[in-house]
Amino acid sequence: MKFDNEQLLKYIGACTSPYHTVDTSLQMLLDSGFTELSLEDEWQLDSGSYVVNVFGTTLFAFHIGKKPEHTLRIASAHTDFPAIRVKPNPITSMKGYTKLNVEMYGGLIENTWLDRPLGAAGTVVLKGKNAFDVDSVLVDTKRPIAIVPNLAIHMNRSVNDGVKLNRQKEMLPILMMERNNEDNPTKPLNNRNNPSLFSESDTQYDEWTKFLADEVDCDPSEILSYEMTLYPTEQGCVLGTEGDFISSPRLDNLTSCFGVLSGIIQAKKMNVNGVRCAILFDNEEVGSRTKQGGAGMILPNLVKRVYDALGYSNQEMDSFISKGFMISSDVAHGLHPNYPEKNDITNIPVLNKGLSLKIACSQSYAGDAKAIAIVKGLCEEADAQYQIYVNRSDIPGGSTVGSISSAMLPIRTIDVGLPLLAMHSARELMGAADQEQLNRLMNHFLGGK
Template sequence: MKFDNEQLLKYIGACTSPYHTVDTSLQMLLDSGFTELSLDDEWQLDSGSYVVNVFGTTLFAFHIGKKPEATLRIASAHTDFPAIRVKPNPVTTVKGYTKLNVEMYGGLIENTWLDRPLGAAGTVVLKGDNAFDVDSVLVDTKRPIAIVPNLAIHMNRSVNDGVKLNRQKEMLPIMMMASQQDDNGERGFVDNRNPSLFPDTKAQYDEWSTFLADEVDCDPSEILSYEMTLYPAEQGCVLGIESDFISAPRLDNLTSCFGVLSGIIQARKHNANGVRCAILFDNEEVGSRTKQGGAGMLLPNLIKRLYDALGYSNQEMDSFISKGFMISSDVAHGLHPNYPEKNDITNIPILNKGLALKIACSQSYAGDARAIAIVKGLCEEAGAAYQIYVNRSDVPGGSTVGSISSAMLPMRTIDVGLPLLAMHSARELMGANDQEQLNRLMNHFLGGK
């Protein structure tokens, strides 16, 4: 059966913030027969498939076969992506234009976000009965609500020579025209709420609070906080005369999440032996040092909790870990035909030639000779095309969560990922044939013997 890239694009379209990535992924696993667990509860485990929502933006799923001691295999990816995040108290107005005060999340290519219709997605936290009893609600506008307009070339004649954007001044999106102005053209408050919906509310709120309240269907006074991501509202697409490419936002790293989910679903479908785990971390793009990130104690604690619930001792668990294997999946740099000199001279990933095994003697990518050999064998067994990626010796590349995770949980680990062009752009480009190769590897690794 030919691989259906439309399912990948549908997944990317739904995953407009880390919260929505976890929510969408969780629903996929529940629909596939997984049982949801809570971090708050004591776990009673037996053979079966389970999933845990970790703080809303990280997901841990695992399958326990008939012989849990047989193998430990873990696949990881990350739910976050470079984006624009809305600050608290974000509304500011210049001469009647209402703008949002924002900050940049991760290493985004700033100019690619100009002139793009932007939607908003994330979570809004509402008052409860007491300070610890609050309610989180997911929000996705599913429509563009803001834009960062470019400056006309007539006002910046050197724009095509390259422009450095000031994040605090030139990256602020406009979202509306102010309905009322003072003598200086600055905004005076206008309550745009539907009076029939909030008849008894006297307080004054800015346009952003009113907008969020309308999205959630609550009074603005109920909103305590939020985490909102602005995302490119245009959908991904297959393109090229021969449909060779996929252009979409958030390919880094939703392609990996999609592959990892496919693998853990296969583990349940084939009732794979041993313990097979999938973890989708948050905060990789900002260093991973968070409670829900790969540089914290989350993964080691979850693995210990799993084996504790199955009745194994710490020594037995340490033995399982030492014999285990982990694949960390994050995207790689494909050769750019306009800049071929940017790649290594002998290890050159090409779009549509398969997934990349990412190797670095600095250990910015995890791996050793044995791990590389193992994953090559897995690819060959799975019929998954693969390539080797190494950075140019004079051009340091990025890093990912693989080395961090293997330091926190000492087991053999390898970094892999799909080659992309325009990584960290508002829209990235991948080969239309490559997702299938990653899925084949993950299906075999997590779902095979």
């Protein structure tokens, strides 16, 4: 059955923050019959399929076959994406306009975020019984609440020559106009559906805190902290006269998350032998050096916990790792038809020609000759189209989590990913035929013999 890109677009539409990526992915796995485990518990494992929510923004799923010693295979991706994040105490005003104080997360193309309706998604943390007993609540407005308006060309005649935006001044979204109750006596200042829930002391809280309290349905005094991402509310779509392309926010790197999830679900469906793992890391866009990132100890620790719970020794585990294989999936740069000179002169990935094998002698992408040969063989066995991506020698590209995580867990690794145009834009572009190729590879890698 041919892959349906509407499944991908629905997934991307639900994954509006790293927290929502994990929540959506976790539900997909639970619906597929995975058993949820907690980091805080001691694991008692047998053959079966399991999933772990790691600090809310990283996900680890694994399948144990009847012969766990058979083979170790790991596929990884990352849940985060370049975006605008809301700072603490974010409300600032200018002549009646209420704005949000924000910071940029990752290397976003700033001007693509201008004039776009923005929603807000993330987590809000509420008071509990004591300092360590707090409650986290997911929030997604599912509607536009803010915008960063452009400056009219009449006030900046050189705008089409290129403009450098000041992140602290010119990237602040407008949230609302200042008002008092006399402006709209039928509408409470805090814009809640049920103002009777809140006390007169509500006036001590700023508009953002009151807005979050409304979304969570709590008193503003209960809110201790939050991590909120602003995201474009415009949905992804298939486009082109022949439907050749997909334009969407967050293709980097939700395309990879979707492919990895497809693979680990296939591992359960086929009940394959060995240990097959999928990990969706957070914080790749800011360096991965966090407790839930690829440069931390989370993946080695989780792999060790699996083998410990199965009764294997450290020496046996080291043997399995040395014979194992990992595929790190993150997007690649496709040939841009308006800028062909930006590509390598002999390795030229094109949209709709399959996934890219990412190669760099600097090891900014993981891989060696044997790893490249293995993944080529896997693609051929899976009937998945592939092509080679190498950076142009005078234009250093970005890095990804493959080399970082394989330095922490010494396992042979290769980086792959779908070719994109406009990477790190508020809307990115991919080939409509390419996700199916990545899914085929992941299904065969994790779900095959």
